[in-house]
Amino acid sequence: MGFFNFFTKELAIDLGTANTLIVYEGEIVVDSPSIVAKDLKTGKIIAVGKEAAMMQGKEHKGISIIRPLKDGVIADFEASEQMIQEFIRQIPALKKSFFTPKLKMVICIPSGITEVEKRAVRDSAEKVNASEVYLIPEPMAAAIGMGIDITKPQGNMVIDIGGGTTEIAVISLGGIHVEKSVKIAGDVFNDDIAYYMRAKHNLIVGERTAEKIKINVGSAVDELSNPPEDYPVRGRDVITGKPKEVIVSYNEIAKALDKSLVRIESAIMETLSKTAPELSADIYKGGLFLAGGGSLLRGLDKRISEATGLPVHVAEDPLRAVIRGTGMVINNFEKLKVALDQ
Ligand SMILES: Nc1ncnc2c1ncn2[C@@H]1O[C@H](COP(=O)(O)OP(=O)(O)OP(=O)(O)O)[C@@H](O)[C@H]1O
Ligand SMILES: [Mg+2]
Structure with a gap:
């Protein structure tokens, strides 16, 4: 490391629709849901990541829970910038430094995004003190991350x-x-499950519950050799409006998906x-x-x-393949820079 880049820190970021992961000095230092909670009166961010995710679906009128990314791209610029800023601020090693270092970033983007959308990602990064920004298409990062x-x-x-x-x-x-x-992808699967629960069981479920159903009894096929146990689902009855519980099995979810x-x-x-x-x-x-x-x-x-x-x-560990690959690009920049979005 030469003297002039002594003050530059390198970050790899997988800014995902569902999860944001950040690698700093070879380690995953952020692995959090891409969610922001905002106080509507003051406009201030009150929570990001896991803390904000816990509030989802349970907020009152004064709080807005925002998922800044939709369909793989930034849908809410302000919230997304604030989220990245907050995640970076929370990195322990950066917290300790006296000044805000310049950041060299490799950010993973969906392969199909437009130039305008790429510009939005770059702008967001520059606003959080990035001096060098490189973009890498997501499947490329995933491939590198899979070895x-x-x-x-x-x-x-x-x-x-x-x-x-x-x-x-x-x-x-x-x-x-x-x-x-x-x-x-995953968000649509959750919508499919919520739709199925309503149509088949007269049960209205929130996004978090749909996600839990998918994790617990989600299936792509209607016959599994190692099936999960049936799962109790709670929500609101469409007709009576009362809370109710129904039991669902994996083959129902296979049908829904x-x-x-x-x-x-x-x-x-x-x-x-x-x-x-x-x-x-x-x-x-x-x-x-x-x-x-x-x-x-x-x-x-x-x-x-x-x-x-x-x-x-x-x-192996599919939720982290993309960030692993993005991190490897930073570490082997000369060899792997061909993979960057040109
Ligand atoms: N065990 C599981 N079974 C099914 N789906 C799962 C499981 N665990 C996580 N998921 C789903 O994986 C998705 C998140 O994956 P990932 O973190 O790779 O997405 P992302 O990178 O944030 O999104 P994108 O790349 O589309 O911007 C979510 O929809 C989540 O519900
Ligand atoms: Mg992703």
């Missing part, structure tokens, strides 16, 4: 199923050969059909690589494998 050597002349298909988007990309020689991004999963499968098939034959040959051998929180859905790997006839590998 794939992206610089080789070899095709790999990566599918990152997050909260807002499912990003599908074929990567070779440090670049993206074909890609597709669909706005069907089917339509969205079919759309993800079609997007994968479409991307495969646009892949050059030499790269198809590589993918036939290597299979598909799944990352992102959505890949934790029970049976999803099996379902995608059956639909495509290809082996499917799920990343």
Whole structure:
């Protein structure tokens, strides 16, 4: 490290629709829901991350709970900047320093975003004291994080199923050969579950409850070899307005999610059909690589494998594959800078 960059600190950021993760000096120092709680009277942020998530659905009129990102992109600029600022402020090692250092940042972005949306991410970073900002497409970061050597002349298909988007990309020689991004991911799964509970059980459930159902009894297939126990769900009865409880099973949730999963499968098939034959040959051998929180859905790997006839590998700790990859770019900047958004 030379004298002049002594005051520069390096951060890798995965600014996700559902979760924001930050790596500082090789360690994950932030892993929090992308949520902000604001006092409507004063306009001040009263909580971010986990603390704000606990308030979700339970707020009173004076508090607004905001998810600054939607469908993988910044929907509320002010809230998103305040959130990043707060997360960075909370990094213990930075808290201790006497002055605010200049920050070199590598930020992960969805592969399908527009120039205007990229500009918004850069602007937000610059407002929180970033002196150098690099962007990296999310599937590229996921591939690096899964240990794939992206610089080789070899095709790999990566599918990152997050909260807002499912990003599908074929990567070779440090670049993206074909890609597709669909706005069907964890958030839509939650909407599907809430819709199903209302239509089938006359039960209105909030977003947090839908998420809990997905984690506890979510499934992509209606037959699991290792099924989870049925799950009690509480909410408000549509007709009587009274609180009530119903028990749901995983095969019901598989039914609720089917339509969205079919759309993800079609997007994968479409991307495969646009892949050059030499790269198809590589993918036939290597299979598909799944990352992102959505890949934790029970049976999803099996379902995608059956639909495509290809082996499917799920990343180890899929919620952290993208930030691992983004962090690795900072550490091996010269070798991996080809992966950056040019
Ligand atoms: N065990 C699980 N089963 C199913 N879904 C899960 C599980 N754990 C987490 N998820 C879902 O994963 C999603 C979050 O994944 P991730 O953190 O990769 O998304 P993100 O990076 O914030 O979103 P995006 O990349 O779309 O901006 C959420 O929708 C969450 O509900
Ligand atoms: Mg993501």
